[in-house]
Amino acid sequence: xxxxxxxxxxxxxxxxxxxxxxxxxxxxxxxxxxxxxxxxxxxxxxxxxxxxxxxxxxxxxxxxxxxxxxxxxxxxxxxxxxxxxxxxxxxxxxxxxxxxxxxxxxxxxxxxxxxxxxxxxxxxxxxxxxxxxxxxxxxxxxxxxxxxxxxxxxxxxxxxxxxxxxxxxxxxxxxxxxxxxxxxxxxxxxxxxxxxxxxxxxxxxxxxxxxxxxxxxxxxxxxxxxxxxxxxxxxxxxxxxxxxxxxxxxxxxxxxxxxxxxxxxxxxxxxxxxxxxxxxxxxxxxx
Amino acid sequence: xxxxxxxxxxxxxxxxxxxxxxxxxxxxxxxxxxxxxxxxxxxxxxxxxxxxxxxxxxxxxxxxxxxxxxxxxxxxxxxxxxxxxxxxxxxxxxxxxxxxxxxxxxxxxxxxxxxxxxxxxxxxxxxxxxxxxxxxxxxxxxxxxxxxxxxxxxxxxxxxxxxxxxxxxxxxxxxxxxxxxxxxxxxxxxxxxxxxxxxxxxxxxxxxxxxxxxxxxxxxxxxxxxxxxxxxxxxxxxxxxxxxxxxxxxxxxxxxxxxxxxxxxxxxxxxxxxxxxxxxxxxxxxxxxxxxxxxxxxxxxxxxxxxxxxxxxxxxxxxxxxxxxxxxxxx
Numbered sequence: 211x212x213x214x215x216x217x218x219x220x221x222x223x224x225x226x227x228x229x230x231x232x233x234x235x236x237x238x239x240x241x242x243x244x245x246x247x248x249x250x251x252x253x254x255x256x257x258x259x260x261x262x263x264x265x266x267x268x269x270x271x272x273x274x275x276x277x278x279x280x281x282x283x284x285x286x287x288x289x290x291x292x293x294x295x296x297x298x299x300x301x302x303x304x305x306x307x308x309x310x311x312x313x314x315x316x317x318x319x320x321x322x323x324x325x326x327x328x329x330x331x332x333x334x335x336x337x338x339x340x341x342x343x344x345x346x347x348x349x350x351x352x353x354x355x356x357x358x359x360x361x362x363x364x365x366x367x368x369x370x371x372x373x374x375x376x377x378x379x380x381x382x383x384x385x386x387x388x389x390x391x392x393x394x395x396x397x398x399x400x401x402x403x404x405x406x407x408x409x410x411x412x413x414x415x416x417x418x419x420x421x422x423x424x425x426x427x428x429x430x431x432x433x434x435x436x437x438x439x440x441x442x443x444x445x446x447x448x449x450x451x452x453x454x455x456x457x458x459x460x461x462x463x464x465x466x467x468x469x470x471x472x473x474x475x476x477x478x479x480x481x482x483x484x485x486x487x488x489x490x491x492x493x494x495x496x497x
Numbered sequence: 498x499x500x501x502x503x504x505x506x507x508x509x510x511x512x513x514x515x516x517x518x519x520x521x522x523x524x525x526x527x528x529x530x531x532x533x534x535x536x537x538x539x540x541x542x543x544x545x546x547x548x549x550x551x552x553x554x555x556x557x558x559x560x561x562x563x564x565x566x567x568x569x570x571x572x573x574x575x576x577x578x579x580x581x582x583x584x585x586x587x588x589x590x591x592x593x594x595x596x597x598x599x600x601x602x603x604x605x606x607x608x609x610x611x612x613x614x615x616x617x618x619x620x621x622x623x624x625x626x627x628x629x630x631x632x633x634x635x636x637x638x639x640x641x642x643x644x645x646x647x648x649x650x651x652x653x654x655x656x657x658x659x660x661x662x663x664x665x666x667x668x669x670x671x672x673x674x675x676x677x678x679x680x681x682x683x684x685x686x687x688x689x690x691x692x693x694x695x696x697x698x699x700x701x702x703x704x705x706x707x708x709x710x711x712x713x714x715x716x717x718x719x720x721x722x723x724x725x726x727x728x729x730x731x732x733x734x735x736x737x738x739x740x741x742x743x744x745x746x747x748x749x750x751x752x753x754x755x756x757x758x759x760x761x762x763x764x765x766x767x768x769x770x771x772x773x774x775x776x777x778x779x780x781x782x783x784x785x786x787x788x789x790x791x792x793x794x795x796x797x798x799x800x801x802x803x804x805x806x807x808x809x810x811x812x813x814x815x816x817x818x819x820x821x822x823x824x825x826x827x828x
Contacts, residue, residue: 315796
């Protein structure tokens with residue numbers, strides 16, 4: 211009884227960590243600029259396809275592809291930020307939603323054109339494939355690895371936001387953008403960097419997600435919904451909130467599918483709608 | 498616009514007057530009967546999509562509520578009309594009314610929630626409620642047919658005389674009449690003081706209560722009305738195609754109708770109609786067997802419209818004619 215339960219909890223936690231990597235960037239950029247970026251998961255998908263291409267066409271090892279998944283998503287996102295996004299910072303929600311949905315449509319079509327609509331196969335290195343037994347409980351090696359990476363990323367992010375000058379700038383801009391500008395902080399520049407960092411993390415998340423959920427062009431929309439749920443439940447601009455919300459959503463999704471499979475994703479959406487009605491600004495949101 | 502703004506009533510009356518271009522538009526909707534008799538099925542789908550876009554325009558274009566889950570009401574209407582006919586009552590008009598009532602009830606319940614939120618929370622709530630209904634319909638396979646779609650829908654002839662034919666002759670006539678009637682209602686609504694206060698809410702929902710227009714009550718009303726209209730559109734689709742698929746409730750349909758409305762232009766009623774004509778004909782011509790490439794052009798179009806045509810095609814035309822008139826006036 212306890213064994214399967216811990217297994218479900220652990221799988222849910224690992225899945226939640228994946229959602230955290232995918233969504234933390236969106237949470238921070240939304241909190242900073244109030245920019246509703248529905249193309250966020252298109253950048254995650256880009257990271258996934260970079261890993262697939264490097265592994266399958268160039269025979270790179272899995273680990274070596276991860277930095278490139280991060281960099282590719284970050285670089286492409288900064289180009290879009292400078293060319294398109296920045297023109298709409300003052301615009302209405304609707305314009306932002308439309309522009310970024312348009313970008314996501316284009317990204318899905320391009321991915322389908324280049325790679326086809328099939329699931330992309332990847333073979334993980336042997337040491338990530340098996341399972342590990344700790345105290346008589348079996349854990350998937352890849353999921354342990356995923357949890358490890360997510361925790362390292364969280365520590366790095368929190369450290370950077372709390373203890374560096376750049377982090378102080380970002381926190382100031384999230385808290386009160388106009389005041390930060392008044393103090394001479396370059397909010398646009400800080401935002402561009404944060405945006406690139408967030409998209410890069412999404413790209414990394416996309417690369418890590420292939421083993422768990424697969425990769426096909428519909429990724430940009432399927433996981434967009436999960437990411438938006440995490441962001442809006444966790445609260446804008448809050449890393450801790452995203453972490454808690456991702457864990458909650460990950461565990462309730464996996465547990466829901468394990469214990470009440472006929473409900474499907476119903477449970478997740480219900481959790482989200484109820485939480486949002488109770489706290490419209492999210493669990494940890496200030497506004 | 499150089500309209501004498503003596504009193505609000507003369508302003509509203511001048512807005513409500515029928516423009517010759519409007520009469521021309523509605524006469525042009527009759528053309529498919531003679532010019533494209535082979536495309537009447539498509540024409541009926543266009544009329545249904547136009548009705549759906551019109552309902553979204555009421556909440557998005559007039560009250561400024563961004564909804565990513567409007568297909569929920571379309572799907573509710575479709576399933577209500579489809580299920581009642583599957584279980585032996587195939588009379589179309591009452592089926593239509595049933596679809597409208599079911600969508601309206603759920604619309605009213607959700608409007609209580611929707612009226613409380615703005616910005617991202619609003620987008621997420623509408624999206625979440627749409628997804629909830631989609632999952633509910635998916636898991637209630639015994640009622641809705643699940644992923645296979647609702648089979649066995651049988652619709653009786655309208656007034657026991659006009660049978661639904663293979664060429665879509667009845668379907669188009671029926672959809673067009675319903676579209677026109679609902680359009681008249683929408684036109685009357687938007688040209689009333691109520692419609693004017695909705696536009697006020699869109700511009701500033703905090704200030705409107707101060708001039709005597711309760712924002713939340715108005716939003717609840719228009720959201721329910723829009724849900725009823727979307728339900729009628731869904732019921733029409735179920736009756737004319739005699740099937741309902743899960744896709745009627747899906748996120749894709751909510752996104753499509755948003756694209757259609759934006760393409761045509763929001764807040765001017767005809768925007769959704771023009772957008773539906775262009776979108777549906779283009780999809781029929783270009784999508785073929787690979788719908789995912791069709792979305793490349795939709796996406797590119799969306800980016801262009803947001804960047805260069807902020808008020809859609811009709812907004813662009815209005816701007817062009819205004820500048821043309823001004824130049825002629827100066828010469």
